[in-house]
Amino acid sequence: MKRTRFTDEQIIGILAEHEAGAKSADLCRKHGMSKGTFYNWKGKFGGMTVSNAERLKTLEDENAKPKKLLAEQMLDLAAMKDLVFKKVVGLAVKREAVAYLRAEHGLSERRACSIVSVDRTMSRYRSRRAPDTVLRGRLRDLANERRRFGYRRRFVLLRRKGEPSGINRIYLLYREEGLTVRKRKARRKAVGTRAPTLVAARPNARWSLDFVHDQFANGQRFRVLNVVDDVTRECLAAIPDTSISGRRVARELTALIDRRRKPGMIVSNNGMELTSNAILRWCSEQRVEWHYIAPGKPMQNGFVESFNGRMRDELLNETMFRNLAHARVVITAWATDYNTERPHSALDYQSPADYARTLTTAIARPATRDESSARRAIAQPAPAGVNTNRAPVAAG
Template sequence: MVRPAAKRDAVAHLRSQFEMSERRACAVIAADRTMIRYRSVRPDDSSLRLRLRALAQERRRFGYRRLFIFLHREGEPSGITRVYRLYREEGLAVRKRRTRRKAIGTRAPILVEAKPNARWSLDFVHDQLENGRRFRVLNIVDDVTRECLASVPDTSISGVRVVRELSALIARRGKPGMIVSDNGTELTSNAVLKWSQDHCIQWHYIAPGKPMQNGYSESFNGRMRDELLNETVFTSMAQARAVISAWMADYNTTRPHSALGYQTPAVHAAKLKAMGPVSPPLRGSELSPIAHTAPHGVTLAETLLSAG
């Protein structure tokens, strides 16, 4: 299908090269004269294009929906349809990274009370410095508010360090109802087991080889990998701590979250606090176990402690 702009160019070419009249040129290419004479009455959008390109350059892994949220915050009256059109015309589409094949099957939702500190999730993500030295980042996420509560980068993070970071976080924010993590050696260490027992905090381990049972933390790690770690060259641990800390603050207070209706986690948390201490469970939840206790055959933390 030939677009109107191409037909206008064809008519102009016939008139200039073969000295045809407009009527005859339109008849040759079967074009309507009204379409050939039409001139766009759209308002000038050069400033919006410039701002959209600047935002896309600043937020390289954001699609048009999140960019529209930022423009709306700045007072831009244009609708999402116009922003999407300019987004496509400017060639700003985000390149999709190759993803893993997803498992097929039904998954039972988890009952989570809709209030802050109802449940935290822990997980590690890895990266390396410019010189090749590897480091890890301990991420702690509130599963309800989707806030990143802590993001701790270091070259080595032991169970004792995990306990120290959790204690400092509880002193600032309060104690969680439960904590979910995988079966990493740091998270199944005696230091962690004793700490959870002393603080009377339920600690649930996901089944081995089932990272989807820790989906909130895995999702956050994916966003961090895509938007920060893959886009940044870290030259030192000091620089890594500063950049990760700034990104965490931006994630909590500025970045719109699609699962929260494009609100920021901080705004969503404030709304939940305003609802009061008693909140209904999240929609779609049902009563089901959080995860299986690991390692296999161990049901009480005291058994691991006694085993040394």
Template sequence: MKRTRFTEEQIIGVLKEAEAGAKTAELARKHGISEATLYNWKAKYGGLEVSEAKRLRALEDENAKLKRLLADAMLDNAGLKDLLFKKMVTPAAKREAVAHLQALLDVSERRACRVIAADRSVVRYASRRDDDAGLREKLRDLAHQRRRFGYRRLHILLRRDGVTINRKKTQRLYHEEGLTVRRRKGRKRAVGCRAPAPVPALPNQRWSLDFVHDQMATGRRFRVLNVVDDVTRECLAAVPDTSISGKRVVRELTDLIARRGKPGMIVSDNGTELTSNAVLEWCGAAKIEWHYTTPGKPTQNAFVESFNGRMRDELLNETLFTSLAHAREKIAAWVDDYNTGRPHSALGYATPAAFAADLRKQGAASLRIAGGYATQPLASPALSRNNDAEALIATG
């Protein structure tokens, strides 16, 4: 009976018989193999012991396995290079990529999904939605008639025509049809006052606002809304969050005014949050003058810009934040130290809290001397302790 497979022990045994003097033809006939097979065994296993032959067989198996893995990896890399410049974010894009790999590399669906890290259930999903062809055509017609209308206004027009549709579905169809309105250049922004704002010499007369950005250890970015008193250099608020809108700015300022009182003026740049309708309406309702600096002139908002530089140098660049709660804790502790413990060179190396307390005492004394009436002098707060004529002229 012909043997289809021989173990190493059996092969070495046959070769031992050949070495003992047995003829090749007789050995081949005895073991049911061809003479060519016997010669191949001699070339491969000649002079080896059983243990060495087993080791050789194991090395061959491992080598074959590594070759298969290398071939699979090279095939996967070839498929990924072909998809290098294609975005595979949406389920539709992933289905298209899987189909492309199957056609290009002639691989199975399971392997194609593994290459692009896609779930097979996503690839096999068949949508049960209606095609909404009539609704899409009607939406396109309305969009061509009202070229500057967004999906909200188009949704109202559809409802007027008797179409029962959810606003979110209108938005989805609107984006799928590529009807997004392009924003025109030269959008008008809130201009505000462009004249240089004077620096008063009393606390709580002018505040400065600005944002500073950083990111956590996870890579998620967050921003901090900083509010600084330009006279005392105190940090009145440092609000960290992942997103701070104009409404959030208004809410934080309202809480700050409830604790500290209304400022005479607020200074900021022309950021979208600070020029939003919510901020402009709040300024009119609260009767607070809001001064916007000239675009490209950060020196006009130098007090808060300097504070941002100190915060970045002393806190943000030195601390690795693990979460938003950790960032809030560290920033609150640093702000407290900045106000009450950190000497400020512009204040004669006094702390902002101590300098503010001193200014309040000076203001109360001047009110008593003037009989209950006092004007608000315009001077640099750093020189409030040296009010000679030369210093006042130098600071304007």
């Protein structure tokens, strides 16, 4: 706003001369102003004394303060409304919010920090941490190799290769790189109490058997016969074929017994191939106890059902099989990796093969006097950084 050359007292003095009889033209020529300015002064200060002018100026100054405060509050309210749809939590997000308010609304740093409720020193902070380019690249490579692995299993794989970073650091980079695994919709779980069947903690104590189905690129369907050791969680067999009869199942189990010895029990559902005369005859000849679960109760065969879920999530849903030969090669390689490399959360993030070796060693080692009345550990603890406390899950 352009400032006038005359004070309020001088203006009132000029108007007093005019009221005393001086002509307006002479006053304008004398004081160097236009007639428009003179009549503006007359409309504003006509009939006022110096004390009245001072009082008016004081009132104007007092009114200017609330107006200024109201304008500032309205501007702050507009800025806060602009941030109402943003989740302003965490230091990094708050720094971004301060920068946004300063750039978009032209606020000062002090006002922007007061709106976001942060300290100005925090808004100026710049991290000195190394960019972790190598570790980020290794995480992306793991994400490309094992797309359905979460950050815990990727952390275990990196720790095996000597990575010293903790699981919280891995999780932070995992989120920043956008490697979060999309969760598929789970089935509704039954609620109730479960009485588990007691199984001796040794390999070959009990096997579980089931089929899983998929199709080739041309639409032809095939099935995979999965056999799992319930104690060591090893995949003993994963046999794909377009058709698997009861006699084929008996033949594959005979070959498996030749390699691993006879199991204490085999658990399966009531499928046609598994209740055929070929299987019944095989059980009688091999003297193997075969347990059939209750119809419509797949949770009673939970070990192989869980394995089927992992296979479908990590392999079948991620792979387009060209033909049967291709399926055999890929499924065999995946089963080998599952047994030897993949960390298993139920085994304290050991691989099934490592857990089986540890279990066999613990069984073969003679008990000492201190261990005669105590339960011996049969598995190594989880890698540092992995939480092994698991909440109980209600199941039917």
